[in-house]
Amino acid sequence: MNETIARLMNHRSVRKYTSRPVERERLETxxxxxQMASSSSNVQAYTAIAVTDPQLKDKLAGLAGDQPYIRECPVFLVWCADLSRLKAAAERHASDKPSYEGAAENFVVATVDAALASQNAAVAAESLGLGIVYIGGVRNDIAAVSEALNLPDYVYPVFGMCVGYPDPEHGAGIRPRLPLETVLHMNGYSAEQSGRGVQTYDETTVRYISDRTGGRRTAPWSKLMADKLTAPSRLHMKSFLESKGFNKE
Structure with a gap:
């Protein structure tokens, strides 16, 4: 196992940070x-907004479920899928032709671009001694978050990312993942293989969460996922995305 793989295998979410600021040079790095992440057709359809202003971080924290680590982290990155630059390019060079920035395919491309870039950023941050945690809560009140960040049409916040130096007194354990054979299928999908892996993972997660909580929680992963899937969550997303110009075709 080389250094890069070892770092990836030791990833953990960090929700408590020291007061040390993230140096501008390191943020830019x-x-x-x-930016070196792969991008479909080199469209680079994403923008990262670094929020360091305490008042703005406080506002975003309130909109994202009142998670205190958004307020406490030195830098809160909001990763956005951004098709506005592509629309501007089309208007500049092909104003006499219809453009399809609102197509569902371009929405997928921009969302994937943002995810790929952010994961590169996460690995880079951890290599510099920083810690991160992703924040999907920016989609709780996505319209208000977009307004607070002055996002134009064809731009939406995919997720946030807290970045800072980890507080050594608040270390988190590494959460076990699904067995490899559950997610690695050879030459086609195997529902039976996937099902066996979930059963094994349920046993693993019961032990993990029971040890972590002193026996207060014992629900297996599949039960947690069932609870998640049967509870309505952010059903405003479809109408919001359409209002911003996405998924029109």
Whole structure:
């Protein structure tokens, strides 16, 4: 196992940070590393907004479920899928032709681009001694978050990312993942293989969460996922995305 793989295998979410600020040079290095992620047709359809202003972080924290680590982290990155630059390019060079920035395919491309870039950023940050945690809560009140960040049409916040130096007194354990054979299928999908892996993973997660909580929680992963899937969540997303110009075709 080389250094890169060892770092990836030791990833953990960090929700408690020291007061040390993230140096501008390091932030720029992290984003530069993010820019080297693969991008479909080199569209680079994403934007990262670094929020350091305490008042703005406080506002975003309130909109994202009142998670205190958004307020406490030195830098809160909001990763956005961004098709506005592509629309502007089309208007500049092909104003006499219809453009399809609102097509579902371009929405997928931009969302994937943002995810790929952000994961590069996460690995780069951890290599510099920083810690991160992803924040899907920016989609709780996505319209208000977009307004607070002055996002134009064809741009939406995919998720946030807290970045900072981890507090050594608040270390988190590494959460076990699904067995490899559950997610690695050879030459076609095997529902039976996937099912066996979930059964094994249920046993693993019961032990993990029971040990972590002193026996207060014992629900297996599949039960947690069932609870998640049967509870309505962010059903406003479809209408919001359409209002911003996405998924029109």
């Amino acid at each position: 992290i984003i530069s590393a993010a």
